Every structure is written in C-alpha cells, then in structure tokens.
Amino acid sequence: MIKLLSTDFDGTVVDHFGAPPVSPEFLVALAWLRKRGVFWAVNTGRELAHILEGLGQFASPVEPDFILTAEREVFHRSPDGKWQDYGDWNARCAAAHDVLFSQASSLLTDIEEFLRVHVKAHPIYEGTRLIGLATETDEEMDRVCEFLERERRRVPGFQFMRNTVYVRFCHEAYSKGTALGELGRLVGIGPEGIFAAGDHYNDLPMLDGTHARWVACPENSVEAVKSTVLRAGGYVAQSRCSFGVLEALRFFGALDGLH
Numbered sequence: 001m002i003k004l005l006s007t008d009f010d011g012t013v014v015d016h017f018g019a020p021p022v023s024p025e026f027l028v029a030l031a032w033l034r035k036r037g038v039f040w041a042v043n044t045g046r047e048l049a050h051i052l053e054g055l056g057q058f059a060s061p062v063e064p065d066f067i068l069t070a071e072r073e074v075f076h077r078s079p080d081g082k083w084q085d086y087g088d089w090n091a092r093c094a095a096a097h098d099v100l101f102s103q104a105s106s107l108l109t110d111i112e113e114f115l116r117v118h119v120k121a122h123p124i125y126e127g128t129r130l131i132g133l134a135t136e137t138d139e140e141m142d143r144v145c146e147f148l149e150r151e152r153r154r155v156p157g158f159q160f161m162r163n164t165v166y167v168r169f170c171h172e173a174y175s176k177g178t179a180l181g182e183l184g185r186l187v188g189i190g191p192e193g194i195f196a197a198g199d200h201y202n203d204l205p206m207l208d209g210t211h212a213r214w215v216a217c218p219e220n221s222v223e224a225v226k227s228t229v230l231r232a233g234g235y236v237a238q239s240r241c242s243f244g245v246l247e248a249l250r251f252f253g254a255l256d257g258l259h
C-alpha cells in the first residue's frame with residue numbers, strides 16, 4: 001500500500017509546455033490522498049527557495065509534506081510552519097561534500113579546462129567552488145557527461161547528476177534516492193510503501209526499485225528513465241507530466257475509491 005509519494009517537479013508534476021501545466025485532476029487526487037494520510041514529498045533538483053516559488057506558481061493549493069531539494073537535502077515543517085532540516089541528514093550531507101570537494105580540486109581544475117577548450121558551457125560556482133555547469137544544447141551535455149563519466153573515477157565518491165542541460169556535482173552517497181530512503185526511515189515507511197515518479201537522469205537513483213517499490217515515469221521521460229522504471233517493474237505512462245503520474249497512481253490502485 002502506498003503511504004508516501006515522491007515526485008520530481010519540473011517535467012514530472014509541471015509541464016512547462018502544457019496548457020494547463022498541471023492536471024487539475026492530479027491536484028484533486030493529491031489532495032484526496034493527503035486527506036487519507038498519504039504523505040507527498042516533492043523530490044527536486046531545485047534549491048529550497050526556488051521550489052517554494054514553483055509550488056506557489058503551479059501546485060497551489062496542495063502543499064507537500066516534505067521537500068527534498070538539490071537532489072539530496074531533506075526538509076520538513078517546523079511547528080510554526082517554516083521549512084527546516086529534517087534530522088541531521090543535511091548536515092552530514094554538507095560535511096561529506098566539503099570533504100569531497102577538497103579531494104576533487106585537481107579534477108575540478110581539469111573540468112574547468114575541458115569546458116573552456118571543448119564545449120560552449122557555463123560553469124556554475126557557489127563562492128569559489130565549482131558545483132556544476134550548464135550547456136546550451138543536449139549534444140554538448142552528452143559530451144560533457146562522457147568526459148565526467150571517464151574522469152570522475154579519479155576521486156572516490158565523485159558523482160554528477162544530469163538534468164536536461166544542467167549538471168550538479170555531488171557525492172555518490174547523496175542523491176534523490178538516498179534522500180528518499182532517509183525520509184522513509186524518518187517517517188517509518190519502507191520502500192514497499194513508497195511511490196516515486198521522475199522524468200530525467202537525476203531521478204534514476206529513486207526509480208531503480210531500491211528506495212521505492214512503486215515507480216513510474218511520464219511519457220516525456222528520457223529513455224534511460226523509461227528503461228530503469230521497466231526493469232524495476234514500474235509503470236511507463238502514456239501521457240505527459242502530471243497527467244502521466246495520475247495515470248500511474250490509478251494503475252497501481254492508489255486512487256481506488258476516488259470518483
């Protein structure tokens with residue numbers, strides 16, 4: 001039985017090319033599930049402020065119970081309603097990344113050099129730390145990812161998360177998947193009670209069946225996501241974004257009783 005939903009946001013809940021961008025029926029279904037005690041976690045690559053803005057814009061009036069941001073951090077509400085760290089996961093995550101980035105300095109210098117010489121890319125910095133990059137085309141990002149896949153092995157634990165033409169560097173122990181696993185642990189719900197849906201490469205760690213038993217993706221997902229979902233015994237929807245997630249929830253029987 002599904003007790004916790006973990007949905008990506010852009011391309012999974014929100015269709016930026018769609019009219020409407022979010023299925024009204026999907027929002028009704030979400031509200032109905034939440035009334036029955038099912039938790040909703042938005043599991044996104046966005047930072048906290050940016051996802052709150054997106055939720056206000058698209059998913060109102062349904063509010064998530066949890067927000068997992070930057071493909072790795074876990075937030076819940078304080079008693080006064082403010083979003084705050086849930087447990088010590090975010091602190092452990094930050095510490096692991098401090099160590100990782102200090103060990104990766106020569107790799108990061110080589111990545112900067114590769115970007116300068118070989119592709120039209122825009123490095124992204126947090127202070128002086130190179131934390132990721134954006135390219136102008138998917139093809140350029142393919143080439144960057146080939147390079148990163150080859151070179152990342154120089155630094156134990158170094159991984160990267162691709163989402164369309166963006167990449168964020170990260171520790172392999174921290175992903176949408178492990179963050180969801182930690183949320184499940186904190187709320188006492190195991191993988192057999194968890195549904196996850198996503199559309200892009202950065203969603204793969206929550207869609208392989210490890211952290212969620214019920215996995216799905218909308219029609220607009222990249223091939224790697226569709227094949228991962230199928231391998232995990234999940235559902236590949238025939239419609240886009242939230243229309244597809246709604247289809248998956250119906251397929252798994254989560255909406256039985258909703259008319």
Ligand SMILES: [Mg+2]
Pocket residue numbers: 008009010011012198199200
């Ligand atoms: Mg997405």
